[in-house]
Every structure is written in structure tokens, then in C-alpha cells.
Amino acid sequence: MKHKLGVSGWCYLLPTLILIAVFSLWPVIQSITYTFFDYKLNDPQKSGLYLNERFNVDLFHETAIYIELFLTEDMQNITENDDKTKANTILNQIKDAAKPYVNQKGVIKITKEERSNITDLYQNTKLLLAELSTKYTLTHQDSLPLLVEDFNRSIIPSNFIGLQAYQKAFGDKYIHTALWNTILFTVVSVAIELVLGLGLALILNKAMLGQGLIRTTSLIPWAIPTAVAALMWSYLYDGSSGIIAHFFENLGLISQSQDLLLSQGGAMVSTILADVWKTTPYMALLLLAGLQNIPKSLYEAASIDGASKVKGFFTITLPLLKSSILVALLFRTLDAFRVFDLIFVLTGGGPGGATETMSIYAYKTMFGQTNFGYGSVVVMIMFLCVAIISIIFVRLLGTNLLDRD
Amino acid sequence: MKTSKRKLVLLFSIVVTGYLFIMIFPFLWIFITSFKSSGEIFGAGAFRFIPEEPTWKNYTTILFEKEIWKAIMNSFIVALSTTIYVIFVASLCAYAISRFHFKGKSILLGLILAVSMFPQMIITGPVYNLFYDLGWLNSYFVILPYSTITLPMGVWILVTHFNKIPLALEESATIDGATRIQTLTKIIIPLAAPGVFTTAIITFIAAWNEFLLTITLNTEPNYHTVPVAISFLRDQFSILWGEVAAATAIVTIPTLIIVLLFQRQIVSGLTSGGVKE
CATH class of the missing domain: 1.20.1270 (Substrate Binding Domain Of Dnak; Chain:A; Domain 2)
Structure with a gap:
């Protein structure tokens, strides 16, 4: 039997509630407020939120x-x-x-x-x-x-501008590009990671030898800081000394090794590849855990009934793996949508904004131009997208996500 | 039948070997480069596997001139203190969620889940202003907003582990007159020790890897953590790949040790409750 928490029991929750309130909820409300003001830190007339004249x-x-x-x-x-x-x-x-x-x-x-x-x-x-x-x-x-x-x-004068910044954002071609880049990056990299991750998980599930070695090797790319991985890849992709760029040139994938990071398409492909390298193992580990929960007896029964391996995959593996796949996809999609470190270090959003995602654009607006008002609008658009993505996935998963009893 | 099975094993071995090679190659290549002189990195030897004249110069420069150890120390301070307070706070919260009924429990869980899904960018502006007003920019106080990333995940994993412990043990403890805090510290935490440890490792890695909050709140190099310090190496010395390689090799060592020692805990943390990172 579980007891009632009671008034004194709320002390257990208090530290968490305070931290969430101060460092998560309050900042979100503040960010929403910023969007209604022409709020620029470097302009003395606009460096505060002035609803009336000051x-x-x-x-x-x-x-x-x-x-x-x-x-x-x-x-x-x-x-x-x-x-x-x-x-x-x-x-x-x-x-x-x-x-x-x-x-x-x-x-x-x-x-x-x-x-x-x-x-x-x-x-x-x-x-x-x-x-x-x-x-x-x-x-x-x-x-x-x-x-x-x-x-x-x-x-x-008051710098309250109501919804004007949102209006401006609708017509801002930088936001359009950033949103498109973010969606492209998210969809392509998560799709590749899912396919490769699933394949890898299936192989790992069968592998008799070297499972420990594979697991260790898979964890390292996931565990190193993204910024470190990005810097490492920027060397491998480098136009004059990068071995991967050199390799791609020899394969004929690119006409000259400089194209990899300095052409618009090349930069996006490089960023996606680096992300796939870093997170496919993580995806595979999540899916492997799901696979190991599927009872072996189901496959035995299916093979007695004469079902082929391929049929077994589609009728047993995929349906039973559904919630594992959805959870892995949810976290990966959100991570990819919020991507910052990787692009910030690898390309800085370049060349010519070809890899500028929403996070990078928001960061540049807020901390590069100290325009907190408009930067917050960019963040709010991101926030909205993340909310929509989460709602879709949580709906697909059903309500069992919040059932912790 | 037998030949087809042998073929399958061969296919598996090829795929697995290829996979291991792709995962390890970047590190291997960085390691090789870290011993090359800049003449060799840019000259004809750029793609040579064994450095012609191996040198420690890149390592000495990065350790003694660029003082990368400072960033490593900062990372340890920040990640360790984050882990300690987050585990403390998250254990209390997870205990209440796992063991008691209370109004608004599902709201709280929904809130925790929602916070873990926030784009971090949304809190940086207001937190920057808050830290500016309090005079906390360029300080170790940066660990407090780290809770946005680590706390929801910590609570989530801990609840999963606490739920596995049977209620009967606590009931007999309560009959013997144990208070709630005694039940938590004397029964639940020792029994859930592996779970608590797993949470600690995952929290530590997440804090160690944090980038955005440090680069916005701690602009002074003295407070840079490893990821931020590394990113500035490229800005200043985009040409000096030898030093970049040496720095990467050095900062990968702590992560490598953690992964080698605690891989079981990490995998269990990643998969329990389906929580990211």
C-alpha cells in the first residue's frame, strides 16, 4: 500500500520544484515576455523591458x-x-x-x-x-x-511592440532558411540513424563474439562531448589535410577536397555524416535493449509454423519493438532539432548560412547582436516545433509514458 | 544448410569489423596526427599512417602553453558538483514519486518530462540576465542551470529503479519505528545503489559535455570547461591541427576511462525508463 505524502512530505519535492521553477519555468515565461519588446542589450534606450515611458x-x-x-x-x-x-x-x-x-x-x-x-x-x-x-x-x-x-x-520611450516581432519573423528569410535547414538535418540524420541503428541492433542481438568490444566501442562516440567530436571531424573534413575529404575526392564523390566544408551542399552532408557517426551507436543500444525483451519462444513458434525469417521480422520484431523505436525516435528527433554544439564548432552555420539551424540563428541574434527580443522570437518558434513533435510522439506512444506506478 | 550458416557468420564478421573500424578510425587518426609535426601534417606526409619523425611537441604546447589542464579541472569541478547535488535532489523527489500518493503527481511527471524536452536555448537569455544581475557570470554557479538538463533525467531514471524495490521491506521498517528519511537513506538508497550509481554516471557525462550554458554564461577562459575550451582552439589556431589533435586525444582520456569502467551502468541508464543521455 502506498501512503499519502502529507504536508511534511512535500519537503521531498521542494528542492526539485524550486530548481525547475527558477531555472526552467521562470526563464520560459521571461523568454515569452521578451518577444513582445524591442529588447536590445547594446542600445541604452532598449536595454530593458519598458511597458511605459522611463x-x-x-x-x-x-x-x-x-x-x-x-x-x-x-x-x-x-x-x-x-x-x-x-x-x-x-x-x-x-x-x-x-x-x-x-x-x-x-x-x-x-x-x-x-x-x-x-x-x-x-x-x-x-x-x-x-x-x-x-x-x-x-x-x-x-x-x-x-x-x-x-x-x-x-x-x-516604451519599447513594447506587441506581436510585431512575430510578424517580422514570418517574412524573415533567414528564419525560413534556418527552419528548412533544421528540418532537413533532423529528418535526414534521424532517418539514416534509425535504419543503421536498427540493422546494427539486429546484428548485435545475434552476435556471439565480441559483444563487449562492440558495446564499448559504441559508447565512446556517444560519450565524448559533441564539441570535441565536431572539432575532430572538422580536421578529418579539412580541405588540405583532411583524410576523409581526401578519401571522398579519390572516390570521385567530390571534385576537390575543399568542396566538402566550403560548398553549401557539402557542408550539410558533412554535418549529417558527423551526427550519424556520433549517434547511430546510441540508437542501436536503445533498440538492442528493446530487442532483448522480445521472448525467443515467439520466433521458435513462428519457425515451427513455417514462417520465414523476413516474415518473422515484420510480424514479430517490428510490432513488439514499436514503443522502443518510438522512444528512441522521440529523443533523437528532439536532439537533432535542437542541434547546436555540432554545427557551431564544425561549420559555425556556414558557408553562407547553408548549415545555419534555428539554434545557431537564435544564438547569433541573442549573443552576437545582443538582440534578446528578436532572438527570443526565434527560440519561441523552435519551442513550438519541439512541442508539436513531442505531442505527436507521445500520442503515438499512448499514455503509458507518464504511468510510473 | 551448413554453408549458408557459414556465409552468414562471415557476413556478420565483415559488417561488425567495418562498423568497429568506422567508429574507431577518427580517434586513431587523431592519435596519429598528434605525433606529427606541422610540416608533416601539411606536406606530402599528410596522409601517412606512421609519422616519419614522431614528436611530443604538440602535447607539450597544449599542456604547458595552452593550459588545457585548466579546462579539464574546471570540467571536473563542474561535473562532479552537479552530480552530487542533482543526485541528492533527484533522490528525494524520486522517493516521493515512487512511494507516495499525492495530488498533482501526474502533473509533476508531465512537467519533468516537458522540461527534458525544452530547447535549452529558451532558458539562456533570461538566465544570462539573472546571472548578470546577481554578478554570477564567470563563476561555478553555472552548475545551477545545469539542473535543467540533468535533473529531469535523474528523477526519471531513479523512479524506475526505486519502483523495483519491494514495498514490504519499508513497511516492516516503519513498524519498527523508522522515519521516512531513515527509510530512504537506510533501505531504499542502499538497495537501489546500482541505480543511483547509474544515474550519477549519466548525470556526470551530461554535465561534462554541456556546451551552450558555459559558452554563454562563462565567457572568461578561466572558467571554460573542456568542450568550450576545445571549440576555441579551432577559432584561434584553425591551422594548427597537430595541437588540436593532441588536445582532443588528451580530453578524450577521461571519457574513455569512464566508459571502460562503467559501461554496464551506462547502458542500463540509457535504456531504463527510455531516457536519453
Whole structure:
């Protein structure tokens, strides 16, 4: 009999729940939020999620200090008393405007009233400077008008863009290419791995000699880091020193060894081959475990009834192996769809974007261009595809996946 | 009948030998290259199987100048600490799932399964911002988000193993007055030790191989793990294949040892509960 967990028992689940909440669920919700904003880390006006207008206090203080300093220095150039008074009024206005924010830092929320005060200050200062510069030659004639613009820039407009980024993504030909590359890579490599893996599993299941050796050898490609495997293959594929490229050239598969990594088709084929090399053994091991669960007596009975080996394969092996195949396919498809390390190290997405998958494009957008907003849109499209793939496979498997009792 | 069987055995041997050759050849070739001088790698000797003038230079450069041992050490720190805390957290969770009834159990299992299917890319942006705000970029705190990859898999494999242990043992322990935590530590974990160990090995390999989180969160070379450090070798010295080969040979050794020692556990971990990696 299983007991009820009870309130104190939830302590067992708490650490897992906290970790999943902080490092899986919360980031997903954040990523969804990012997609609704024009969020770019390298642009000070867009480096946060601003649903309403914000006020950059740091920039404002800095600007105020410089304008006060420059204008005070330029007082000697202003000869008419009338203009001197005007300039002093503006200086006082700036001081007054800065007062409420003396102890504030960074980017803060402001009321509409405060915002219009700052805009007024910006316009008054601008007008005065325009007037002064027509009458006098100021020392800081060139830098002052530029500085004043920073008053305006310290008001940060909202960067909420709603669904615009998704709209843009629909027409983005880089996303189309990346999605196509990802699907091509996934379908071709997983299909080859399934066929080879199944064949290998059938042979291993029959093999009498050297099973241990085969198992050890199969585990090594799976166990080494993908980045290491990718680097190894990039040497084997290399145009001048790569032995595989040299071998393919001699076979006549490619006209010159450089074509393997530097032509668009060659790069995709190379990437798929490297993936097949690394994961076919893993596929074979998963399927082998499924094969070993099929009772031998079924085959004996079939052979007594006069069924051929081929018939036995299609009527006994395949149906009983169905759930093993589906589980292996599910994990491999998801892995291939999310492929990152292999391509990042082997081709970097090149040449000319020929091997750029969704992960690579998302990574380049987010961490290359620091465009977290649009990068998150790319990730969300991936997320959606992964969800669809998972749902299809889980449906095919039936509900027994979640039955852990 | 007899000749056809002999033919079949011959066919099997050819296929198996071919397979073993394809799996091993890349490593063999890397090993050969690691002893070649760069003159030989680019010259006429590029495709020679036995280096004409074998040299240790590639190894000394990569170990003492490029300091690959630092990356290996980082990988050990990161993978070992991830394994320890993930096994601890996952054991508690798997115990509750395996032994008790509670509301929302299937939701929790669904959630765990869903997390293991996430594209990792989805968490990198927000986690980067979180780590930036906390000042955790370029630190060993990177092991915390590693839980996204390792924890679901750990819980899943452990539940499978805990389920195999009969309930009767715990019931008699409970009658004798054992608390739940005593039942877990004194009965379940010792009995499920092989399963726990399997989970630990699989977690360790997954953490050892992690790439995306380290390259985004730990940009400083001092915190690079093996996969990331290796990927930068190519960027800087795309021509120096001898050093790349030596580095690859060195970093493959730890994996090779783990596979040789624990292959049984790895295979059982891979196949139990049908969990990847």
C-alpha cells in the first residue's frame, strides 16, 4: 500500500520544484515576455523591458552637469545683460529640475507631469542656445546643442511592440532558411540513424563474439562531448589535410577536397555524416535493449509454423519493438532539432548560412547582436516545433509514458 | 544448410569489423596526427599512417602553453558538483514519486518530462540576465542551470529503479519505528545503489559535455570547461591541427576511462525508463 505524502512530505519535492521553477519555468515565461519588446542589450534606450515611458536619471544628471559647466564658462561671451539673465534663468531651471532626482540612480518610472517638465526644460534650453548662437560666438558652440539632445534622450520611450516581432519573423528569410535547414538535418540524420541503428541492433542481438568490444566501442562516440567530436571531424573534413575529404575526392564523390566544408551542399552532408557517426551507436543500444525483451519462444513458434525469417521480422520484431523505436525516435528527433554544439564548432552555420539551424540563428541574434527580443522570437518558434513533435510522439506512444506506478 | 550458416557468420564478421573500424578510425587518426609535426601534417606526409619523425611537441604546447589542464579541472569541478547535488535532489523527489500518493503527481511527471524536452536555448537569455544581475557570470554557479538538463533525467531514471524495490521491506521498517528519511537513506538508497550509481554516471557525462550554458554564461577562459575550451582552439589556431589533435586525444582520456569502467551502468541508464543521455 502506498501512503499519502502529507504536508511534511512535500519537503521531498521542494528542492526539485524550486530548481525547475527558477531555472526552467521562470526563464520560459521571461523568454515569452521578451518577444513582445524591442529588447536590445547594446542600445541604452532598449536595454530593458519598458511597458511605459522611463526616465534615465544617470544620463540626465550627467547632461545637467556638463550644460551648467559649459554655459557658465560661456557667460563671458554673452555681452547683453538681457541675455545673461535668460541664461541664468535656464541654469536655475536646470538646477531645480535636477533637485527631485538627486538621490536617484539608473532608470526610473516618472509621472506625466514630471515628463512634461523635462520636455519643457529640453525645449527651453534648446531655444535659448539657438538664440545665443546667432548673436555670439560661444566657446562650446558645437558641443552644447549636442548635449541638450541628451535631455530628450533621457526620456526612454516604451519599447513594447506587441506581436510585431512575430510578424517580422514570418517574412524573415533567414528564419525560413534556418527552419528548412533544421528540418532537413533532423529528418535526414534521424532517418539514416534509425535504419543503421536498427540493422546494427539486429546484428548485435545475434552476435556471439565480441559483444563487449562492440558495446564499448559504441559508447565512446556517444560519450565524448559533441564539441570535441565536431572539432575532430572538422580536421578529418579539412580541405588540405583532411583524410576523409581526401578519401571522398579519390572516390570521385567530390571534385576537390575543399568542396566538402566550403560548398553549401557539402557542408550539410558533412554535418549529417558527423551526427550519424556520433549517434547511430546510441540508437542501436536503445533498440538492442528493446530487442532483448522480445521472448525467443515467439520466433521458435513462428519457425515451427513455417514462417520465414523476413516474415518473422515484420510480424514479430517490428510490432513488439514499436514503443522502443518510438522512444528512441522521440529523443533523437528532439536532439537533432535542437542541434547546436555540432554545427557551431564544425561549420559555425556556414558557408553562407547553408548549415545555419534555428539554434545557431537564435544564438547569433541573442549573443552576437545582443538582440534578446528578436532572438527570443526565434527560440519561441523552435519551442513550438519541439512541442508539436513531442505531442505527436507521445500520442503515438499512448499514455503509458507518464504511468510510473 | 551448413554453408549458408557459414556465409552468414562471415557476413556478420565483415559488417561488425567495418562498423568497429568506422567508429574507431577518427580517434586513431587523431592519435596519429598528434605525433606529427606541422610540416608533416601539411606536406606530402599528410596522409601517412606512421609519422616519419614522431614528436611530443604538440602535447607539450597544449599542456604547458595552452593550459588545457585548466579546462579539464574546471570540467571536473563542474561535473562532479552537479552530480552530487542533482543526485541528492533527484533522490528525494524520486522517493516521493515512487512511494507516495499525492495530488498533482501526474502533473509533476508531465512537467519533468516537458522540461527534458525544452530547447535549452529558451532558458539562456533570461538566465544570462539573472546571472548578470546577481554578478554570477564567470563563476561555478553555472552548475545551477545545469539542473535543467540533468535533473529531469535523474528523477526519471531513479523512479524506475526505486519502483523495483519491494514495498514490504519499508513497511516492516516503519513498524519498527523508522522515519521516512531513515527509510530512504537506510533501505531504499542502499538497495537501489546500482541505480543511483547509474544515474550519477549519466548525470556526470551530461554535465561534462554541456556546451551552450558555459559558452554563454562563462565567457572568461578561466572558467571554460573542456568542450568550450576545445571549440576555441579551432577559432584561434584553425591551422594548427597537430595541437588540436593532441588536445582532443588528451580530453578524450577521461571519457574513455569512464566508459571502460562503467559501461554496464551506462547502458542500463540509457535504456531504463527510455531516457536519453
